[in-house]
Amino acid sequence: MTAWLSFVAIGVLASLAGALWRVWRGPAPADRMMAAQLVGTGGVAVLILLAAVQDWAALDVAVALALLAALAAVGFVKAGTPDGAGDPEEEAPPADMQLSAMTPDAAAQVGRTRRDPDRRRGDG
């Protein structure tokens, strides 16, 4: 059983190499960040397997990692907003502009400008 679990852990680790290739390649910052999140998910899987192989206390590490890996994603979307403190779901100027109060054309316009940052190649 232990051998089998170790074997699966090696397999999961090997699959992480694919995610790492995506972090290297990009091209958009969001691609790299999502790949890092994938590594986080794989890391949690490896830790759960190691917990079964070695020491169940390692399960706490898996829980902490699962909880905190998402923090980087929050930091990433924050840093991508114009003032670095916003939310991509907000309208472009944080002053209370509501989508519902606009004409459909204006709303579509806001939608387009909001999507623009995702397409930017960044520095990567």
Place this chain on the structure above:
Amino acid sequence: MTAALGLALDAALCALILGVALAVVAGRGVFRAVVFFIVYGLLAAVAWVRLDAVNVALAEAAIGAGLTGVLLLAAHGRLRRAEAAQDLAHGMPWSAALAGGALAAALGWAWFEMPIPVEPGPELAEALPRAGVGNPVTAVLLNFRAWDTLLESIVLLAALIGVWMLAREGDWREPLGRPQHARPGGVMAGFGRVLPPVGLLVGVWLVWAGADHPGGAFQGGTVLAAVGLVAVLAGVIRPPWIGAPLWQGALVLGPAVFLLAGIAGAVLAGGFLTLPEGFAKPAIVTIEVALTVSIAVTLAFLVLGPPEAEGAG
């Protein structure tokens, strides 16, 4: 068979860590290096588990994959907005490479020169039953070598004061960090309400479990700081200003309780920071809880940074 598979697992892990470390320093692009560094922290946590150092793995997971990532991503975003995130010109920054290589060589030499420690140490095994707690790491940190831990908790506070020195005079009474905002009812605001309760539970568990299992004040405090940051970033709670009395109290609670316990030890027991055998467990748990509060608040404030009013660069 099992041993061979364990070796293969370690080899795969080492290859990944070395590859990621190379990608951090060798690849061009600041953002790519930041993302690789986050991945590096994650893999390092797995490596610590492989080495049976679950306490260190917990700290690495919380600091490396959690707080450092947010800090670096925010720094990169700020540099990009200031249009300062210019990538280095082609070619190698030789002086930095040389300094880094020399440091790595020195550390490697030290590692080979050091005598192999006798684990877990006969003195520790003999003294552990008198420490009041079952986790040897906690016993060393809070009983046998409490002096180090006390000073470390004060160092953390000094670092925070250093960061606050960067505040501009006019921002002094503003809330810490930049004013965070998110769309009410949006994904981020919802995330900021869902994650913190779960994190609170895990953080408190890590502190409580730290007495007899891996965990402790630093690990639990880091998790609490991280989920508190999520709530702040999502605009759910507003950070206080520097002079808020309750928060200042939280910052000094840990070192203060630690110092008081040390003085009580000097008066009642053998000497400063000596915990009498019968009271060791309650004393350690009390110090741990107080330290957790201070560590969580200090780390969260460190990541938030000095107060910056609206419109600051």
